Amino acid sequence: MDGNDAGEAGGLRLAAEGAETRALLTGALGLADLPDLQARLARIEGPVTFDLSGARRIDTAVAWALLTARDRLAAGGTRAEIAGATGDVAAILETVRAALPEPEPQPGPPRGLRVQIERLGAHVAGGWEGFLSFLGLLGLFVARLFGALLRPREFRLTALAHHCQAVGLQAVPIVALMSFLIGVVLAFQGSAQLRQFGAEVFVVDLIAISILRELGILLTAIIVAGRTASAFTAAIGSMKMREEIDAMRTLGIDPGHALIVPRVLALVLMLPILGLLANVAGLFGGALMSWIELGISPAMFMTRLSEGTDLNHAAVGLVKAPVFAVLIGVIGCRAGLQVGSTAESLGRMTSAAVVAAIFAVILADALFSIFFQQIGV
Template sequence: MLGGRWTADQAAAVEAAAARIAAFAQARPVLVDLSRVLRLDTLGAWVLERTRSEIEAAGGRLAYAGASPEHRILLGEMALKNPEAPPSRRRGRILGFLEDFGRRVVGAKADLVTGLAFFGEVVAACIRVAGRPSTFRGTALVNQIEQVALRGVPIIVLISFLVGGIVAQQGIFQLQRFGAQTFVVNLIGLLILRELGVLLTSIMVAGRSGSAFTAEIGSMRMREEVDALRVMGLDPIEILIVPRILALVIGLPILAFIASLAALAGGGLTAMLYGGMTIEGFLSRLQAAISLHHVAVGLIKAPFMALIIGIIATIEGFEVEGSAESLGRHVTASVVKSIFMVIVLDGLFAVFFAAIDF
């Protein structure tokens, strides 16, 4: 039977009493009567639960009786959780590799299911917004378009211009061996309009805007602002996700078109400097090499890539937990997954357009 104050200011007496209980429990089961305990704080409850855990680990048994409801709640909160068993040592590099590969495959399947479910929620939210246009946050959409498209133009133009110049330079150096350096115009025209323009833009948007979306939503999760929206009766999907994804779907094709023009400008400048071409010759050759459907190929891909980037970025943002480490981990995962899926999607589109001869 315990009595008195089991509080922090009586720590020495509490520890001594717990030691006596542990010694007594070595010989028989123990029933601890708490009816005479005047006050119990977290220290006293933790010491009691620690003692109970030690006794049960040694094969004994300890139970409580006479505890007030408040004391039972505190003891339940202080209950020691059994630590997880350490992972077993790997039996070899090959088995370890196969185990890691299997875990990643299972994780990829879970990510796919989560992505499809989240995409369904976004589509449902878009339908609700279309049915109630007055609830749509047009100001948020305009703000996101400014952040995604307008503020991203300088860096995307610069990178695309440099990449276009590098591709043209290397193409000229290789084609000069065959006296066919003028065909570099065909090379950069088709490559940039069909593949590089939209691919470079998507990768840069994933690293710039996708990471920003994950960080913004993750920070709101950490500060419980998303839960506050739900308490206020607002749908976080409609408020946070729909404007961002629509801004990506609208802004990325515009950025891809601007990036293609910048890359062609860089390639044309390089062709004039290294290939001895004139601006009139470059433009006439480019006009003969490309057509409208080459431009359409790149622009058709852009909305789908924007949708993939937006879905992945917002999913990772909603999975952020309450620590800075979790935020950094999910921002990194957002960028890596987005870039990977953009490249995979570009490859699928390339196979599709080749199959239909477009």
């Protein structure tokens, strides 16, 4: 402002009118008033009306501050308007408003059949690329495993023992408990249905075939997929984030031989054992509930089990275990190798590994069921 405006010093006064704020601008406002004006405008959050009826003169800086404050509030969904501007004040506001760039319209969510088809195609292409990546890592595991068998001195037996303990021994309590409860549920629900037909004794066949053929190994594989695939992804992903895998390559250590083979091989060795323990725990739970609910003694349960259940059912279940183990191990290791440099990437890939491993296990179990049904086993 120049000397002629000294007696017209202006200011900003805030007055509350219910839930709304009225910002009264008075006198002559110029560049010298801008810092204080901006600070006070920034503190306005609720609905507001900028009343310029008392403003005698403003310059472009003040007009810009007012328009910016109004647009900021409007963008957040708050009602903000400028009122009372007349004469030169209104002309300055209009000039500055016309000079400001127009806000870019926010694009709405894409719609239409074409967009949906494009998304479906992108998901299919991504799934195919993931499948090829899985096959590549599976081939790497097989190649490194045969290499270790041909050169036993290079095999990391200590790492194998460590992972056998982590994926096998430490999983025994949860696997046994869940299988026991599944046996209890099968016996309880089966007895309630078979009692209607006077066929309570066949609950033994129901429990045995369900657990030995399907539920025992499937439940075990799902539990292992949840705890082990995530552990593999987190461990390898953390090493990748800290560039330890690059350091291993620099030192001449093959990450496939050091990280992938011991983990996947430990799963291949331990999952059949866990499946066998799950079968025993499930049968024990079913026998206990049959004794309580139906009065079928343990001796009678064992007799019916040996007479009415073929060992092929147990063999069918345990044959699936190594395949499930390879799927879980390779998926977990692959997800770990795909982790980026951020913690967010590690969390995302860990979740993706668990989902992919469980999906792969269930899909493989369905294919096994169709195959065994076709060959009559």
